[in-house]
Amino acid sequence: MMKITRRLIGLGAMTQVLVLCTACGTGAVYKDETFKKESPFQREFQRSEQRACEAAQRALLSQGYRVERASLSSVRAQKDFQPDDEVYTTIDFDITCKATGSGSTVFANAVETGYKLKKASSGASLSIAGGGIALPWSKSADSLVKVSGMTIVDEKFYRRFFDLLAEYLNR
Numbered sequence: 001m002m003k004i005t006r007r008l009i010g011l012g013a014m015t016q017v018l019v020l021c022t023a024c025g026t027g028a029v030y031k032d033e034t035f036k037k038e039s040p041f042q043r044e045f046q047r048s049e050q051r052a053c054e055a056a057q058r059a060l061l062s063q064g065y066r067v068e069r070a071s072l073s074s075v076r077a078q079k080d081f082q083p084d085d086e087v088y089t090t091i092d093f094d095i096t097c098k099a100t101g102s103g104s105t106v107f108a109n110a111v112e113t114g115y116k117l118k119k120a121s122s123g124a125s126l127s128i129a130g131g132g133i134a135l136p137w138s139k140s141a142d143s144l145v146k147v148s149g150m151t152i153v154d155e156k157f158y159r160r161f162f163d164l165l166a167e168y169l170n171r
Contacts, residue, residue, distance in 0.1 A: 040155040042107045043162040047169050049073050049097035049104040055168035056095045056106060059161065062168075065093060073097045086117040088144055091152070106165065108158055114148035 045052050050072045057067055057075045065077035075095040082088050089112060096107045120141050152158075 040153070040158040041109055042105055043165075044100065044103060044105050045166070045169060046103040049099045051169060052104045052106050052165070053095060053097040055165050056097070056108075058168045059164040060093060060095075062164070065091075088115040088117070089113065090115075106162070108161060110152040110157070112148075112150055112152055113146060115144040116147045118143050118145045 047055075053070070053073055053075055057070050057077075060075065060077040061067060063079070065079045067075060067077045069076040073096065075093075077093045077095075079091050079093075080088070081090070092111045092113065094109045094111075098105050098107070120143070
């Protein structure tokens with residue numbers, strides 16, 4: 001009887017832990033996607049898609065972004081940041097320009113990715129039989145580990161970009 005009682009208590013506790021773990025899990029993020037008609041990720045211009053993408057490329061270059069790829073209708077650029085000694089952040093900017101009846105629509109998407117410095121060290125030594133000589137050495141290897149990545153959704157961020165793009169279009 002005692003074994004059965006212990007087993008039931010153990011199963012009950014395990015069930016509670018599983019229920020709690022399930023409740024702690026994050027829900028599917030797609031459920032929060034609203035697909036609004038108005039979006040900070042796009043703006044219409046009265047210029048061709050080629051002119052708009054060229055202006056986008058110039059705007060990004062003027063702010064220290066490194067253009068990785070550019071075509072007549074798209075631009076991919078990246079900028080690196082190092083807020084402190086052990087944190088490294090990049091912003092990847094993707095621009096797509098599409099023709100419309102009266103000009104073009106420019107779509108912008110920026111992703112901020114964070115990395116943290118991970119330090120690993122190991123040591124070893126070599127000794128000769130009979131004693132007397134020991135040669136210790138150590139090795140350390142630092143690596144960047146991705147710790148975050150998220151699409152930038154700040155409307156002010158995109159407004160500043162599109163305003164600068166408009167300035168380059170008017171030059």
